[in-house]
Amino acid sequence: MRKMNLKPMMNPHSVAIIGASRNPDKVGHVILQNYINAGYSGKLYAVNKEADEIMGVKAYKSVLDIKENIDLAVIAIPAEFVPQAMEECGKAKVKSLVVVSGGFAEIGNNDLQDKLVSVANKYNMPTLGPNCLGIMDPKSREDTLFLPTFKLSRPQVGGVSFVCQSGAVGSTVLDLIAGEGFGLSKFISYGNAAHVDEVDILSYLMDDPDTKAIIMYVEGIKRGKEFVELARKITKKKPVIILKAGRTAAGMAAARSHTAALAGNYEEHEAIFRQFGFTVAEDLSELLYYAKILSTESFPSGGRTAIITNGGGVGVITADAMASTKHLTLADFTQKTKTALRKVMPPLVNITNPLDLAGDAGEERYGAALSLLSADPNVDMILVIALFQTPGADSRVAAKLISAKEQLDKPLIALSIGADYTKMHRIMMESAGLPVYDSPSSAVKSLDALLKYAKYRNGK
Amino acid sequence: MRKMNLKPMMNPHSVAIIGASRNPDKVGHVILQNYINAGYSGKLYAVNKEADEIMGVKAYKSVLDIKENIDLAVIAIPAEFVPQAMEECGKAKVKSLVVVSGGFAEIGNNDLQDKLVSVANKYNMPTLGPNCLGIMDPKSREDTLFLPTFKLSRPQVGGVSFVCQSGAVGSTVLDLIAGEGFGLSKFISYGNAAHVDEVDILSYLMDDPDTKAIIMYVEGIKRGKEFVELARKITKKKPVIILKAGRTAAGMAAARSHTAALAGNYEEHEAIFRQFGFTVAEDLSELLYYAKILSTESFPSGGRTAIITNGGGVGVITADAMASTKHLTLADFTQKTKTALRKVMPPLVNITNPLDLAGDAGEERYGAALSLLSADPNVDMILVIALFQTPGADSRVAAKLISAKEQLDKPLIALSIGADYTKMHRIMMESAGLPVYDSPSSAVKSLDALLKYAKYRNGK
Numbered sequence: 075m076r077k078m079n080l081k082p083m084m085n086p087h088s089v090a091i092i093g094a095s096r097n098p099d100k101v102g103h104v105i106l107q108n109y110i111n112a113g114y115s116g117k118l119y120a121v122n123k124e125a126d127e128i129m130g131v132k133a134y135k136s137v138l139d140i141k142e143n144i145d146l147a148v149i150a151i152p153a154e155f156v157p158q159a160m161e162e163c164g165k166a167k168v169k170s171l172v173v174v175s176g177g178f179a180e181i182g183n184n185d186l187q188d189k190l191v192s193v194a195n196k197y198n199m200p201t202l203g204p205n206c207l208g209i210m211d212p213k214s215r216e217d218t219l220f221l222p223t224f225k226l227s228r229p230q231v232g233g234v235s236f237v238c239q240s241g242a243v244g245s246t247v248l249d250l251i252a253g254e255g256f257g258l259s260k261f262i263s264y265g266n267a268a269h270v271d272e273v274d275i276l277s278y279l280m281d282d283p284d285t286k287a288i289i290m291y292v293e294g295i296k297r298g299k300e301f302v303e304l305a306r307k308i309t310k311k312k313p314v315i316i317l318k319a320g321r322t323a324a325g326m327a328a329a330r331s332h333t334a335a336l337a338g339n340y341e342e343h344e345a346i347f348r349q350f351g352f353t354v355a356e357d358l359s360e361l362l363y364y365a366k367i368l369s370t371e372s373f374p375s376g377g378r379t380a381i382i383t384n385g386g387g388v389g390v391i392t393a394d395a396m397a398s399t400k401h402l403t404l405a406d407f408t409q410k411t412k413t414a415l416r417k418v419m420p421p422l423v424n425i426t427n428p429l430d431l432a433g434d435a436g437e438e439r440y441g442a443a444l445s446l447l448s449a450d451p452n453v454d455m456i457l458v459i460a461l462f463q464t465p466g467a468d469s470r471v472a473a474k475l476i477s478a479k480e481q482l483d484k485p486l487i488a489l490s491i492g493a494d495y496t497k498m499h500r501i502m503m504e505s506a507g508l509p510v511y512d513s514p515s516s517a518v519k520s521l522d523a524l525l526k527y528a529k530y531r532n533g534k
Numbered sequence: 535m536r537k538m539n540l541k542p543m544m545n546p547h548s549v550a551i552i553g554a555s556r557n558p559d560k561v562g563h564v565i566l567q568n569y570i571n572a573g574y575s576g577k578l579y580a581v582n583k584e585a586d587e588i589m590g591v592k593a594y595k596s597v598l599d600i601k602e603n604i605d606l607a608v609i610a611i612p613a614e615f616v617p618q619a620m621e622e623c624g625k626a627k628v629k630s631l632v633v634v635s636g637g638f639a640e641i642g643n644n645d646l647q648d649k650l651v652s653v654a655n656k657y658n659m660p661t662l663g664p665n666c667l668g669i670m671d672p673k674s675r676e677d678t679l680f681l682p683t684f685k686l687s688r689p690q691v692g693g694v695s696f697v698c699q700s701g702a703v704g705s706t707v708l709d710l711i712a713g714e715g716f717g718l719s720k721f722i723s724y725g726n727a728a729h730v731d732e733v734d735i736l737s738y739l740m741d742d743p744d745t746k747a748i749i750m751y752v753e754g755i756k757r758g759k760e761f762v763e764l765a766r767k768i769t770k771k772k773p774v775i776i777l778k779a780g781r782t783a784a785g786m787a788a789a790r791s792h793t794a795a796l797a798g799n800y801e802e803h804e805a806i807f808r809q810f811g812f813t814v815a816e817d818l819s820e821l822l823y824y825a826k827i828l829s830t831e832s833f834p835s836g837g838r839t840a841i842i843t844n845g846g847g848v849g850v851i852t853a854d855a856m857a858s859t860k861h862l863t864l865a866d867f868t869q870k871t872k873t874a875l876r877k878v879m880p881p882l883v884n885i886t887n888p889l890d891l892a893g894d895a896g897e898e899r900y901g902a903a904l905s906l907l908s909a910d911p912n913v914d915m916i917l918v919i920a921l922f923q924t925p926g927a928d929s930r931v932a933a934k935l936i937s938a939k940e941q942l943d944k945p946l947i948a949l950s951i952g953a954d955y956t957k958m959h960r961i962m963m964e965s966a967g968l969p970v971y972d973s974p975s976s977a978v979k980s981l982d983a984l985l986k987y988a989k990y991r992n993g994k
Contacts, residue, residue, distance in 0.1 A: 181882050226923040227953045242845025242893060245923040246951040253953025293847065319850040322857030357975045358851060358951060385702020387753065390779040391818060397782030422641050433702060463686040463705040465561075491706040491818060493687045493713025515817045 078200045078270060080278040082169035084260065085214055086145030087116040090137050090168070092159050093150035093175075094120035094128050101174060101220040102150040106131060111223065112215040117142070137166045144168045148208065148218045153177030156204065157189045164197030172218050173203035179266050180205050187268050194269045206265025207241040210248070212258055213284065219261075221245055230505065232257015233286035234369045235279050236361075237272060239264055240319075243291050247358055254510075255501035256366060259284045273300045280308045287369035289315045289361045295343065302346055309351030313368035313527050316347055317355040351530040353523050359516065366509035367520045372485045373528035376454040378405035379521060380447045381428035383459035384435045384467055389428030392459065392489065392514040399522040401529075402455075404428075411450040418442045428459075437470040444478040444486075455485045455521055462496045472499045479508040485524060489517045538660045538730060540738040542629035544720065545674055546605035547576045550597050550628070552619050553610035553635075554580035554588050561634060561680040562610040566591060571683065572675040577602070597626045604628045608668065608678045613637030616664065617649045624657030632678050633663035639726050640665050647728050654729045666725025667701040670708070672718055673744065679721075681705055690965065692717015693746035694829045695739050696821075697732060699724055700779075703751050707818055714970075715961035716826060719744045733760045740768045747829035749775045749821045755803065762806055769811030773828035773987050777815040778803055811990040813983050819976070826969035827980045832945045833988035836914040838865035839981060840907045841888035843919035844895045844927055849888030852919065852949065852974040859982040861989075862915075864888075871910040878902045888919075897930040904938040904946075915945045915981055922956045932959045939968040945984060949977045 089109065093102035102122075109118055110129055119140050120133035127133055134140050137147055137159070147168045149159055153175050163171060171194065178187040187204065194201040202208060208218030212231045219226065226245050229252040236251070236258060238244035244263040251258055259282070262275055272292055279285045288308075295301050308314055321344075347354050353368065355361045379402050383389035396402045404427045407415070415425045419439065422432055429447075431439045440458070447453050458478075460471055479486050487509045490496050500510045511517035549569065553562035562582075569578055570589055579600050580593040587593055594600050597607060597619070607628045609619055613635050623631060631654065638647040647664065654661040662668060668678030672691040679686065686705050689712040696711070696718060698704035704723040711718055719742070722735055732752055739745045748768075755761050768774055781804075807814050813828065815821045839862050843849035856862045864887045867875070875885045879899065882892055889907075891899045900918070907913050918938075920931055939946050947969045950956050960970045971977035 221923055221925065225955045227955075240845065240847030242843075242921055242924065243847035243851070246845070246848065246921055249923055249952035249956065253957075291847065293850065317851070319847060319854060321854040357855065357973055358848070359973045359975075383702075385700065385706065387700030387703035387751065387779060388706065388818070390753065391703070391777070394779060394781040395817065461702050461706050463681050463709055464702060465681065492709035495685045495687075496706075496709065497713075513817055513819045515819075 077277065078274045080170070080200055080270070080274060082145035083172065083200055083202060084209065084211070084278060086170070086216060088119070088143055088145050089114070089116060089216070090119040090121055090140060090144050090147045091150065092121040092137060092147055094122050094131070094133060096125060096128050104220045104222055105148055105150055105174070105218055108217040108219060108223065109215070112217045112228070114215040114217070116214070119144070137162050137168060140166065146170050146172065149173045149175060150220065151175060153183065153186055153204070157186070157193055160190065160193040160199070164193060164199060168199060171199050171201040172206070172208040173201060174206060174208055174218060174220055176205040178204045178268065187266065191268050200274070201269040203265045204268060207244055207263035210261040219245070227252035229256060229258040232259060232369070233284070234258055234365045235260040235262070235282070235285040235288050237262050237264070237275050237279070237288060237290040239267065239291060239293050241265065243358065247291070247361055250362055254362070255504040256362065267296060271296055273297050273304055276304055276308060280304070280311060285312065286371055287313045287315070287365060289365045291317045291319070291361065293319045302350065305346070305350035305352065310531060313353060315353040315355055315361055315364045315368060317358065317361050318343055351527065353527055360519070363511065363516045363520045364523050367485065367487060367524045368527060370485065370507070370509060372483070373531070374454040374485050374525055377401040377525050378403055378452055378454045380405045380407070380450070380453045380456045381459065382431065382440070382443045382447065382456065383428050384431050384433055384464050385459060385461045386430045388459050388461060388491070388514065389430055392457065392518065393428055395514040395518045399518050401522055401525045402518060405450070405453045407447070408450055408452050411446050414446050415443065433464040434466040436466040436468070437474040440471050440474050444474070448478070448482050448484060453484065457487055457489060457517055457521065459489045461492070462490060462499050463492055469499065469502070472502050476503055476506040476508055485521070487511060487517060487521065489514065537737065538734045540630070540660055540730070540734060542605035543632065543660055543662060544669065544738060546630070546676060548579070548603055548605050549574070549576060549676070550579040550581055550600060550604050550607045551610065552581040552597060552607055554582050554591070554593060556585060556588050564680045564682055565608055565610055565634070565678055568677040568679060568683065569675070572677045572688070574675040574677070576674070579604070597622050597628060600626065606630050606632065609633045609635060610680065611635060613643065613646055613664070617646070617653050620650065620653040620659070624653060624659060628659060631659050631661040632666070632668040633661060634666060634668055634678060634680055636665040638664045638728065647726065651728050660734070661729040663725045664728060667704055667723035670721040679705070687712035689716060689718040692719060692829070693744070694718055694825045695720040695722070695742070695745040695748050697722050697724070697735050697739070697748060697750040699727065699751060699753050701725065703818065707751070707821055710822055714822070715964040716822065727756060731756055733757050733764055736764055736768060740764070740771060745772065746831055747773045747775070747825055749825045751777045751779070751821065753779045762810065765806070765810035765812065770991060773813060775813040775815055775821055775824040775828060776807055777818065777821050811987065813987055820979070823971065823976045823980045824983050827945065827947060827984045828987060830945065830967070830969060832943070833991070834914045834945050834985055837861040837985050838863055838912055838914045840865045840867070840913045840916045841919065842891065842900070842903050842907070842916065843888050844891050844893055844924050845919060845921045846890045848919050848921060848951070848974065849890055852917065852978065853888055855974040855978045859978050861985045862978060862982055865910070865913045867907070868910055868912050871906050874906050875903065893924040894926040896926040896928070897934040900931050900934050904934070908938070908942050908944060913944065917947055917949060917977055917981065919949045921952070922950060922959050923952055929959065929962070932962050936963055936966040936968055945981065947971060947977060947981065949974065
């Protein structure tokens with residue numbers, strides 16, 4: 075398998091932005107501004123034929139004039155000028171490239187894309203794109219995304235890397251992730267995959283210590299054999315969640331029209347994904363749902379699940395949803411647990427699973443239930459429903475769930491549904507590392523996916 | 535079928551709050567405060583044994599001291615005192631009651647609940663509850679919900695009424711509805727259904743001109759025969775979306791423990807629901823998704839759907855999701871439409887369905903596409919994807935979609951996924967009457983549900 079050195083691209087100490095501009099309508103302006111706003115920790119250079127300085131950053135006529143080590147050049151100029159700019163990068167010994175410019179194979183300009191690939195190979199410069207958003211890393215503050223932060227929120231630092239072919243899909247999911255308070259290690263949008271492709275990126279992320287789990291959106295996979303070889307290895311080390319577009323004939327036709335990639339037969343792909351332990355998502359939201367739980371690295375030994383709730387009806391709906399999963403069952407608490415629960419709970423609380431703590435339940439009842447169910451050998455996983463509309467639920471309940479998560483050696487997730495006040499608590503819990511869901515079905519599907527992956531990884 | 539007069543309860547001109555209190559921890563305090571904050575348009579009386587005045591509202595020792603016509607008394611006092619308070623209401627000729635107090639059949643106090651029913655019957659006072667949240671009406675500003683507005687947002691005025699047995703389910707869905715900018719006609723949480731039940735409420739809403747569609751959450755249906763009789767009539771007049779808890783053995787057991795209601799056999803229920811044109815939801819979020827589209831009263835003549843997008847990948851995923859529905863197909867545009875689209879669209883736009891307007895598409899491209907596809911006889915419904923992270927999408931695109939919705943005689947929905955900037959536009963569009971979805975699967979499932987209901991109503 076070919077091995078590209080993606081480190082200078084993924085963690086650059088110096089970046090040149092070719093096409094940086096004073097004109098706020100230009101892509102190169104937004105990219106430079108995002109590097110500045112994010113507080114990028116490395117050295118920053120602007121390349122522009124007409125300016126000496128842009129937004130306080132020194133500008134050069136050509137990358138050849140910089141005369142310093144450049145780990146990464148971000149190219150944001152019209153497609154026709156890209157090969158020439160790449161030539162200059164090659165001569166300047168730039169270590170890697172991200173070409174955000176569109177106008178290549180995706181609109182039939184195959185010759186121009188071939189030229190791009192031949193320059194990349196000539197100088198041995200790993201090149202991401204073209205027609206991509208590039209890379210965003212909340213830790214190093216690398217940010218080649220040409221979308222302003224007021225439109226597209228950036229997530230905090232976390233343990234999941236997101237590999238995405240399409241820029242539009244990438245930006246919407248990235249925005250969703252940021253809005254939920256979920257953290258990301260790296261976001262990589264690779265567009266036409268002319269040079270660096272999904273196999274190269276996955277190889278890199280497999281050994282990246284900052285990446286605990288990977289989510290990916292692909293439209294086509296070019297090097298099927300290498301992909302399979304890699305898949306076999308990677309899922310034994312870390313979870314990979316995948317959404318492949320073109321699942322149906324209609325979708326496949328649409329995918330063909332959208333990129334130059336061949337969509338391939340979905341059934342074959344899916345069978346391979348599942349065989350090698352990938353977690354398959356069927357909708358954009360599932361990418362995020364599964365990432366939340368799989369990145370916790372807390373794996374269950376079975377599917378016996380306890381449900382704690384402060385709203386009986388939502389407990390019932392969740393039990394309903396659980397019955398439609400493949401591996402989950404409602405845990406049967408031990409007699410010891412039942413007796414202990416009966417002692418600490420008020421009479422109106424029935425000692426059953428789901429355990430309905432009632433609408434006036436506060437941190438004490440949640441704390442007692444969590445502590446007793448954590449210790450119950452019949453309970454493999456815990457799903458806590460906290461409805462913050464109820465009289466008893468407040469930030470102390472959220473804090474109790476967070477501390478339970480920190481202490482627990484069993485998987486624990488929360489389910490909270492609602493608007494502003496709830497959203498605030500959701501973000502609080504999610505930011506503290508407790509996976510939070512917004513519907514019974516997404517919560518139980520995610521526990522089911524976790525158990526499935528845990529079984530695969532244990533060779534069962 | 536018995537006919538209760540629910541008008542004084544649903545649209546009261548005068549309300550007495552029994553158990554109104556100065557103590558902010560008391561349910562009666564929150565209820566009185568909510569009536570005051572909401573700007574309730576009718577006359578308001580407080581009943582409290584110890585105060586002369588509470589928050590500026592004159593207080594009486596007993597409802598008997600008020601000596602004015604009272605359409606509704608809201609009872610928020612400990613369960614044991616409820617029958618006596620109801621006796622006084624009966625003597626004072628109060629026209630209807632909402633008993634929010636818990637502590638009746640749901641915790642085994644069947645005798646106390648029987649007493650409540652007998653007093654309600656003795657004085658012929660329709661009584662909602664006990665153990666319920668009661669009623670919220672954004673138009674009349676009736677608001678018996680004992681949950682403060684900072685925890686539970688209240689929705690704006692709209693055309694959907696929401697009937698909900700469980701208080702916890704009711705409040706979470708209500709909060710979701712408010713957070714999305716979706717409007718409601720009435721929210722009715724009926725709890726133990728000791729006296730007024732789902733059949734009485736549905737009968738009322740069937741003839742309520744402010745109610746264009748109904749969503750309901752039930753745990754058990756008491757009067758099955760009457761329910762079926764009513765169902766047959768109501769779905770020919772307005773759509774009813776139903777979520778019944780206890781779909782599975784696990785859920786049914788949980789439901790039995792949660793309320794005194796018998797959950798019944800779900801398969802039987804579901805078959806009846808579907809036979810009589812109910813739209814069946816399987817998760818809380820589906821209640822809202824289906825309500826959005828079904829309340830527009832715009833019904834399609836077929837399932838040929840056009841997808842417009844500014845992100846190719848999301849178009850592909852949506853086409854995938856569409857293929858898994860029962861009735862939807864990708865519309866095959868007429869040659870006339872294709873020619874016209876080719877003329878107005880830039881070369882990079884492929885004239886296919888999904889129609890990918892590209893990431894730089896602004897109001898002009900959206901406007902042109904909407905206008906041409908509206909006129910295409912091969913298109914029954916339009917699903918517009920507007921990703922607000924992209925360079926071209928802004929508030930003018932949202933405004934264009936809203937005006938298209940106003941002019942169009944075909945169903946039109948929007949799909950926008952993302953965080954803050956997107957959320958702002960989602961609320962803007964939803965508030966203006968354009969149904970907005972947050973995932974491809976929820977959007978296509980909702981169009982499918984709309985078509986199914988349209989066919990039922992047309993007798994197909």
